[in-house]
Amino acid sequence: MKTEQQAALNIxxxxxxxxGKGTVAKLVAAQKQLIHLSTGDMxxxxxxxxxxxxxxxxxxxxxxxxxxDEVVVAMVxxxxxxxxxxxxxxxxxxxxxxxxxxxxxxxLAARHAAITLMIALEVSEQEIIRRMLHxxxxxxxxxxxxxxxxxxxITYHExxxxxxxxxxxxxxxxxxxxxxxxxxxxxxxxxxxxxxNG
Numbered sequence: 001m002k003t004e005q006q007a008a009l010n011i012x013x014x015x016x017x018x019x020g021k022g023t024v025a026k027l028v029a030a031q032k033q034l035i036h037l038s039t040g041d042m043x044x045x046x047x048x049x050x051x052x053x054x055x056x057x058x059x060x061x062x063x064x065x066x067x068x069d070e071v072v073v074a075m076v077x078x079x080x081x082x083x084x085x086x087x088x089x090x091x092x093x094x095x096x097x098x099x100x101x102x103x104x105x106x107x108l109a110a111r112h113a114a115i116t117l118m119i120a121l122e123v124s125e126q127e128i129i130r131r132m133l134h135x136x137x138x139x140x141x142x143x144x145x146x147x148x149x150x151x152x153x154i155t156y157h158e159x160x161x162x163x164x165x166x167x168x169x170x171x172x173x174x175x176x177x178x179x180x181x182x183x184x185x186x187x188x189x190x191x192x193x194x195x196x197n198g
Contacts, residue, residue, distance in 0.1 A: 008087055008088050009032055009034060009087060009088035009116050009193070010088045010089050010090075010091070010108060010113060010114065010115050010116050011028065011034070011088070011089070011090045011091065011115070011116060011117055011118075011119060011193075012090075012091045012094070012095065012101075012104075012115055012117070012118040012119070012167070013025050013028070013090055013091065013092055013093070013118075013119050013121070014093065014118065014119070014120045014121065014160055014163070014164075015093075015120065015121030015123075015178060016121070016123065016128055016152075016153050016156040016157070017128060017132055017149065017152045017153065017156065018123065018127070018128040018129075018131035018132045018135070018149075019121040019122075019123045019128070019178045020121065020123075020178050020182055020185065021092060021093065021121055022038070022092065023182045024121065024178065024182055024185050024186060024189070025038070025090050025092040027182055027183070027185075027186045028090055028186060028189055028190075029090050031186065031190065032087065032088065032090075032193075033087045034086075034087060034088045034089055034090045035079075035083045035086050035088070035089045035090070036089075036090050036092060037076065037079050037080075037089055037090070037091055037092060037094070038091075038092035038093060038094070039072055039075070039076075039092075039093060039094050042075045042076065042078075042079050043057055043067065043075060045079070046075050046078065051078070053071055053074050053075055053078065056071060057071055057075070069097065069099055069100055069103075072094070072100065073100060073103040073104070073107070076091070076094060076104065076107065077107050080107055080108070080111070084111055088113075088116070091104070095163060096159055096160075096163060097159070097162065097163060098162050098163055098165075098166045100163075101163055101166045101167070102166075115167070115170075115172055116172070116193070116196055117167075117172050117173075117174055117192065117193065117196055118163075118164070118167035118172050118173050118174070119174050119175070119176060119189055119192060120160065120164060120173070120174070120175045120176075121175075121176060121178035121185065122175050122176065122177055122178065122179075123177070123178050123179040124179060125150070125153055127179050128149065128153060129146060129149050129150070132144055132149045133146070133149070172196075174192045176188040176189055176192060
């Protein structure tokens with residue numbers, strides 16, 4: 001009897017606001033034939049499917065509440081199950097806590113797979129502010145002020161620390177400089193992956 005194919009490559013991608021995380025995730029996914037999973041996309045898909053998780057999430061969002069960890073983890077589990085077998089996944093901005101990271105390890109272990117590498121995109125605060133202010137101007141978002149952007153950067157670093165430590169303890173943590181171009185960032189990531197994936 002054929003068993004589920006082990007995913008050869010599973011990446012967790014983190015990056016502060018303005019680091020180009022979504023763009024880079026798509027480039028890596030295309031280059032390595034990976035399934036790109038972001039919590040925002042998964043949430044919308046579950047709601048569109050009308051699943052139990054989607055209905056619960058939609059109800060919480062309608063009430064202005066955050067979707068709890070267990071719901072997010074369940075969504076990821078559903079998405080992984082729908083795409084297995086495949087060459088692997090790139091998790092865009094997930095997990096955000098050590099609890100989510102441990103849950104993701106469990107989901108993958110059940111399918112004889114594991115996270116290959118957690119990659120954090122690094123870019124200077126000055127460059128982030130420049131990019132975010134430009135984005136705010138283009139998209140007409142007057143609420144994205146320098147103070148708000150700086151607070152988002154602080155929140156990002158607070159959130160990533162424990163999760164980064166979790167993967168660092170497993171020898172699965174790397175950083176790349178995403179301040180130049182998306183293609184340059186892609187090349188750095190591919191170089192990092194070549195050292196762990198042969």
